[in-house]
Structures are given as C-alpha cells and as structure tokens.
Amino acid sequence: MHAMPPAGEAETPTNEPSWQPLPPRSxxxxxxxxxxxxxxxxxxxxxxxxxxxxxxxxxxxxxxxxxxxxxxxxxxxxxxxxxxxxxYLHTAWRLDAQGLALRRGRLWQRETRVPASRVQHLDIKRGPLQRGRELSTLVVHTAGTRHSSVTVPNLDAADAERLRDRLGRALDHDDD
Structure with a gap:
C-alpha cells in the first residue's frame, strides 16, 4: 500500500521489495x-x-x-x-519471497526475519484506538518455543490482512 520507501532507501536492482514505513496515523x-x-x-x-x-x-x-x-x-x-x-520513525516492515522482515530502532537496531517456512499461525489484533484509526497489529507465531512470535504493531488494517493472507498462503503450500 505504501509506495515510498523510507528516506535514503530505494528499490534495489534485483526488484527486492523496499522497506515499508508504518502509516502516519499510527x-x-x-x-x-x-x-x-x-x-x-x-x-x-x-x-x-x-x-x-x-x-x-x-x-x-x-x-x-x-x-x-x-x-x-x-x-x-x-x-x-x-x-x-x-x-514510529524507525519501524518498518518488508515482505519478500523468503518471508516477513521487521526492522526497529536506530541507536539499538534490531532486524527480525521470519522465514515463511517457520510460520505456524497468524493473528490480527485490533484494540479500540487501532480500530478508530483503521490500524491492526499482526502477530506471526513461529515454530520454536511456546512464546515464539513476532509482532508488527499499528499496521494499516488492509496491509495487515494482506500480509496475513500472503503468509497464510505460504503455509497452505507448505502443507501440500
């Protein structure tokens, strides 16, 4: 849904998806x-x-x-x-062929990558303040320990559903 990458980033020559910023209303x-x-x-x-x-x-x-x-x-x-x-400024996400990536922080940077093959199930959470702003939190539960999950907060609701559906389709293909 977001066409512009964060400042200083551009599409790579390999057509790799760019990092997507969170919507301003978040x-x-x-x-x-x-x-x-x-x-x-x-x-x-x-x-x-x-x-x-x-x-x-x-x-x-x-x-x-x-x-x-x-x-x-x-x-x-x-x-x-x-x-x-x-x-807010230093949180971005990217979905590519390998899976979902989440980047946070500037002083203490953290980049989390969830390979599509490790996704177990997906949840979308919407609190009252998020619903009022058409935002959602995507929770990606991964294989591993009981508490293994990656949370992408305050996504555009349509982006969260699209991410859930794309990662969910990857789950369906792995089951075949």
Whole structure:
C-alpha cells in the first residue's frame, strides 16, 4: 500500500521489495505508548523525591511531593514524546519471497526475519484506538518455543490482512 520507501532507501536492482514505513496515523499510538508509562514512572519518582527532599530539607512534604511529581512527570512525558516519535520513525516492515522482515530502532537496531517456512499461525489484533484509526497489529507465531512470535504493531488494517493472507498462503503450500 505504501509506495515510498523510507528516506535514503530505494528499490534495489534485483526488484527486492523496499522497506515499508508504518502509516502516519499510527504515530499518535506510538506517542501514547511511550508517554503514559514514562509520565507515570516520573510521577512515582517525583513523589519519592518529594518525600525525601521534604524530610531532608525540613519543608512541607505536600508541597515538595506536588513539585516533584509535576516536574518529573512532565519530564517523563516529554521524553516519552521524543521516544515514541523515534520508535514510529524507525519501524518498518518488508515482505519478500523468503518471508516477513521487521526492522526497529536506530541507536539499538534490531532486524527480525521470519522465514515463511517457520510460520505456524497468524493473528490480527485490533484494540479500540487501532480500530478508530483503521490500524491492526499482526502477530506471526513461529515454530520454536511456546512464546515464539513476532509482532508488527499499528499496521494499516488492509496491509495487515494482506500480509496475513500472503503468509497464510505460504503455509497452505507448505502443507501440500
């Protein structure tokens, strides 16, 4: 569905499919997924810092707790905005003749390849926020341990179904 490869990448001379970025409407979900836990962690750390600093400096604990929570929760939320934006920008997928590949990260890069022959079954998950944005999460369960799966979050719903169908057809051909 996405015709443009990420910046700096182009179709290879061998006609290998390019890396597909996630749809722009998935960006807010990446932001929420990073902002909420980091703001909560900041609030917890801020309350602890406020309690300790109030006791050490002999200040009103209520004031120091509120100040600590406000400062560290805000710092956590701002860091979450930055981190969520980076996670969105540096997540891409590709489906080729060998199977599905998922690339994540920039500082700590991780590329996961699932050969079509290792796929056991496929799930599509849609939470309420994803349904409102026509997004889906594709879960590819692989051969191996009980918890072997690769999750591709916040795909365009049509892309997720297309990937599931193509990988599912590869499963059907392996059974023959």
């Amino acid at each position: 960006r807010p979900l990446f932001l929420l997924g990073a902002v909420i836990p980091l703001a909560i962690a900041g609030a917890v750390a801020g309350s602890m810092l406020g309690l300790v600093s109030g006791a050490v400096l002999d200040l009103a604990r209520g004031t120091t707790v509120i100040a600590g929570v406000a400062v560290l929760a805000t710092a956590g939320a701002l860091f979450g905005l930055w981190l969520g934006a980076k996670q």
